[in-house]
Amino acid sequence: MNSEAASQKVYIEIVKKIRKMIDEDGLKPGDKIPSERELSERLQVGRSSVREALRAIELLGLIETRRGEGTFLRDSRGNQMVQIISTFILQDQKVVKDLKGTIQYIEMDGLRAVLQRNNDEQIHQFRHNVETMEITDDEFFLKIIELTDNHLLYRIWVILNEFYCSLDLKKETSSKSAYIILLDALLDGDEQEVLEKYKKLRKLL
Structure with a gap:
């Protein structure tokens, strides 16, 4: 071991x-x-x-x-939610793999929710910020989840991501261009394209 x-x-x-x-x-x-x-x-x-x-x-x-x-x-x-998560996370030895996958499912649901809200102005502003400033992967997806305006989804993502970070595992990183490409797909409004760009960013393809 x-x-x-x-x-x-x-x-x-x-x-x-x-x-x-x-x-x-x-x-x-x-x-x-x-x-x-x-x-x-x-x-x-x-x-x-x-x-x-x-x-x-x-x-x-x-x-x-x-x-x-x-x-x-x-x-x-x-x-x-806390009961379910605490029971699952604190008692299952294979949690790391499942935890990572669950976070990714939540991020994809978040992207779908952002598309449904049709808040192009906020996405444009976020795109500008990404272009002009350095941003971490956590910061990028935290903002995506914030754009859903769904507090429960936000809370679940934060809890799971914080726990994942507490395990001191290697975090995935992506280039600034990959984040911008994903935001452009959101602005285009095509769900299939958005999910494709997300999976490419997460190296799931």
């Missing part, structure tokens, strides 16, 4: 142990969970690993950190 895979396995195991500890201690929404130091000692793992595990759990909306007070368990029972 290489070092990256070993690190990932330890990380996932810590997350599972924290969830098990919360259940065993009978903690309820609003209760304070042990500090990083206490968790590190109790689980006998490094504090940096505990910190990354807590960050992932917080991104899923299951805990919240209050400055000067500590970390508290949140009530996520009313949020079906």
Whole structure:
């Protein structure tokens, strides 16, 4: 097993142990969970690993950190999306491949939604910004999802992408010209062309 895979396995195991500890201690929404130091000692793992595990759990909306007070368990029972994602991500060892594919499906749905909204003026402005400034892949697709004006889709993409980034995997990058070509396809309004340009950008063709 290489070092990256070993690190990932330890990380996932810590997350599972924290969830098990919360259940065993009978903690309820609003209760304070042990500090990083206490968790590190109790689980006998490094504090940096505990910190990354807590960050992932917080991104899923299951805990919240209050400055000067500590970390508290949140009530996520009313949020079906968080329940589904947390169960899937935190318990499935083959999550990385599935996670990447799910993010891509959401991005394609986002592109379809942008087409339906017919907001050419915003796309033109975004195209100009891409031409004149440096932009990362995350920044580009975050803006695409914002253009859908769908808060739930936006929230799902952010949660999954943040979790993917927390795994410290190599992120895909594309040239500025590839982003502009995709935006031009959006302006043309042809869904098939948009999806084709997206798949080419993501090297799915």
